[in-house]
Amino acid sequence: MAGPKYITSGPDIQRMNWELLADSRVLPGFGGRSGVSGRARGWGSVTGKGETCVWRRAPPRGQIRRAGQYPAVLAALVLVTAPKSAGAQTLAAESIENLQHLSIDELANLQITSVSKLPESLQNAPAAIYVITHDNIIRSGARRIPDMLRLAPNLEVFQTSPTNWIVTSRGLSGNSAAQNFSNKIEVLIDGRTVHDPLFSGVYWDQQDVLPEDIERIEVISGPAATLWGANAVNGVVNIITRKAGDTQGGYAALSGGNQESDAAVQYGGRVGENFAYRIYAEDFYERGFETQMRNGAHDGWTKPQGGFRLDWTTGDDAVTAEGDVQWGHEQQGGTPALDVQEKNLEFTWQHSVSADSSLQLLGYVDEVDHSNTGSSGSFSATNYDVEAQYDFALGRWNHFLLGAGNRVTPYRINPEIGPATSLLFQPASRTLNLAYVFAQDTMTPVQNLNVILGLKMEDDPYSGWSPLPDLRLAWT
Numbered sequence: 001m002a003g004p005k006y007i008t009s010g011p012d013i014q015r016m017n018w019e020l021l022a023d024s025r026v027l028p029g030f031g032g033r034s035g036v037s038g039r040a041r042g043w044g045s046v047t048g049k050g051e052t053c054v055w056r057r058a059p060p061r062g063q064i065r066r067a068g069q070y071p072a073v074l075a076a077l078v079l080v081t082a083p084k085s086a087g088a089q090t091l092a093a094e095s096i097e098n099l100q101h102l103s104i105d106e107l108a109n110l111q112i113t114s115v116s117k118l119p120e121s122l123q124n125a126p127a128a129i130y131v132i133t134h135d136n137i138i139r140s141g142a143r144r145i146p147d148m149l150r151l152a153p154n155l156e157v158f159q160t161s162p163t164n165w166i167v168t169s170r171g172l173s174g175n176s177a178a179q180n181f182s183n184k185i186e187v188l189i190d191g192r193t194v195h196d197p198l199f200s201g202v203y204w205d206q207q208d209v210l211p212e213d214i215e216r217i218e219v220i221s222g223p224a225a226t227l228w229g230a231n232a233v234n235g236v237v238n239i240i241t242r243k244a245g246d247t248q249g250g251y252a253a254l255s256g257g258n259q260e261s262d263a264a265v266q267y268g269g270r271v272g273e274n275f276a277y278r279i280y281a282e283d284f285y286e287r288g289f290e291t292q293m294r295n296g297a298h299d300g301w302t303k304p305q306g307g308f309r310l311d312w313t314t315g316d317d318a319v320t321a322e323g324d325v326q327w328g329h330e331q332q333g334g335t336p337a338l339d340v341q342e343k344n345l346e347f348t349w350q351h352s353v354s355a356d357s358s359l360q361l362l363g364y365v366d367e368v369d370h371s372n373t374g375s376s377g378s379f380s381a382t383n384y385d386v387e388a389q390y391d392f393a394l395g396r397w398n399h400f401l402l403g404a405g406n407r408v409t410p411y412r413i414n415p416e417i418g419p420a421t422s423l424l425f426q427p428a429s430r431t432l433n434l435a436y437v438f439a440q441d442t443m444t445p446v447q448n449l450n451v452i453l454g455l456k457m458e459d460d461p462y463s464g465w466s467p468l469p470d471l472r473l474a475w476t
Contacts, residue, residue, distance in 0.1 A: 114218040114238040116442065116452070117227050117401060118391055126452055126474030127224070130154050132217040134242070143255075143262060143284075145207050148214075149237065154221040161299050162286045163330045165204040169221060169235055184234030186224070190241055190322065191387075192346050192364045195231050197409050197432055198381055198425070205328065206342050206368070208305055210264055210280060212251055215242040226438060226454040226470035241322075244268055244276035244311040251280075260286045274314045281306040288331060303328035303340075316352040321345075336372040343367045356393040362386070362405075377416030377423040384408045397444040401454075407434040435459040440470070450474040 110122040110131055122131060130152045142148040146165040150157045159165050172184045183200040186193065187207070194207055220236040228236050251266040261284060268278035281304075288300035307324035328340035346364035353359060363386040371378035387405030394400055409432040413425040440454035456468040 110216075112216075112218050113240070114220055114236055115224070116440065117389065117403075118399075124450065124474060124476050126450055126472040128154065128221040130219045130221075132219070134215055137211050137214055137217075143211060145209065145239065146204050148211070148217060149219070152217070152219040154219055154235070155237075161297075161333075162289060163205040163299070163301050167202070167204065167237070172234055183231065185237055186228045186232035186235075187237045187239075188228075189239045190320075190346060191348065191362050192344065192366065193229075193231075193383075193385070194366075196368070196381070197383075197434075198379065198411060198413075203340075203368070205301070205303070205330070206326065206340060208282070208303070208326070209239060209241060210251075210253075210266065210282065212253075212266065213241050213247060213278075213280070213309075215240045215246075223470070225468040226440065226456045229434075229436065229456070230458060230460065230466065230468065241309070243320075244278045244309045245270070247278050248276070258287075260284065274312055276311045277308065279306075279308045288333075297333050298331050299333045301328060301330040318348075318350045320348040332372075336375050339371050339373060341367075341369040353392070356399070358391055360389050362388075372416075375416055375418065377414060377418075379411065379413040379423070379425070381409055381411035399442045401440040401442075402438075404437040405435070408432070409434075432461040433459075434461060438468075448476050450476075 110133075111119050112122050112125060112129065112131060113119055115125040115127045115129060122129065132148060132151045136151055137148050140148065140151055142150070146157050146159065146167055149155050149167055155167060155169050156171075157165060157167050167187075168185065183195075185202075187195055187202050189207065189209065194202055196203060218236070218238040218240065220232075220238075222235060224232040224236045245268075247266070247268040248270065249268060251264075251268075253262065253264045255262045262282075263284070264280065264282040266278060266280035268276065270276050283302070283304040285302040286300055289297045291297050303326055305324060305326035307322065309322040310320065312319045323343070323345040325343045326341070328338075328342075330338040330340065332338055344364060344366040347362070349361045351359045364383070366383040366385075367380070368382075369378070369380045385405065385407040387403060389401060389403035391399065391401045410430070411432070412429040413423065415425065415428060416423045436456060436458040438454065438456035440452065443451040443453070445451065450473070452470070452472040452474070454470040456470075457465055458468060459465050
């Protein structure tokens, strides 16, 4: 970019946020014209010094707000700056050109991995699945994962406070006030489960991935426990991030408004032909909601975050290492504020044994600490997880997938009994161990017919060994 372009506040941006996308490759087909246009449709373009910027009106974030909460939007913009070489620009133009020549059938042949833990086309997957693509996310303007999940028609997402979301499907939303949480969907980020074993749910305020780094989000409706465990009785949300080699160059985003301010920077590079990396940092502040009396609810929050991803590929092997660290401070509406710290480190090794056989090893560590400011109540939990899987073909119409894993979760809770809130858990400290083995056979007895038979044996620390069988038929 030669320099940032700004769109300031005005009468047309009352009661809404605007975004400025300074990278025209995000929205192919929107050409630049002199000045600003397209206000009636919510799209427009700005041209300056030979470069095109595309801006658009971001959709509502779906938060619960009271009338009169928007005095005015002060300003909002997103700047995307990436020093692109002529080769990179040519490659982007070729990618768009290739997409424009694909047929409808070829576009529907999107590769997914959540249904069988192996790459397969979307149209052949034996499950009810919806895929939120990278372009869907960028064009939606969503910055938080729950807001991105609103794009999936098979999910229900609603927000009760700036830090609390409920994401569910088929009406199984639970009731957090009665300690009944939405625990029927397994949520993963690059294979790392973010389902918390202590309260049987997901801390959605702790799950953040830059929109620029998400490759796709696969949302499965219905049971998938044979491969993903007992939490997947009602579905799976699998967030898959982009490889470091696909996020080269610099990226910067800045937004501000009367409700939320956000800033993020990222840089990706290469060392030789086989090694790619990216690092990022992000921070935001969201103001508290208002009560029915239009008083401040004092439930705003902020959360700085940073992380990295490394990808090394050579021959038949692909190695990935990635990690994140975050610190959050959440006001609790008159009660002691909540301080949250989360750290994770993940390692994946994939080895291609032959054309129809591969081996994968996944391991990660995920640590979460919650504490209340000025009180003794706190808890910490750490997940140590390792999983191995091997797939191979047997004969002409059988493809087997075998795997095993173990998750160890030590936790410690410091109890507190207070006039407003209390924290009690029995036992106060323990180490939970979840072990499992699974096997699945995908059979193709005739053309266009897939029969999938699978079984998982899971040793839960509370209920012991449990069988999780599965039988699916797919005719395409």
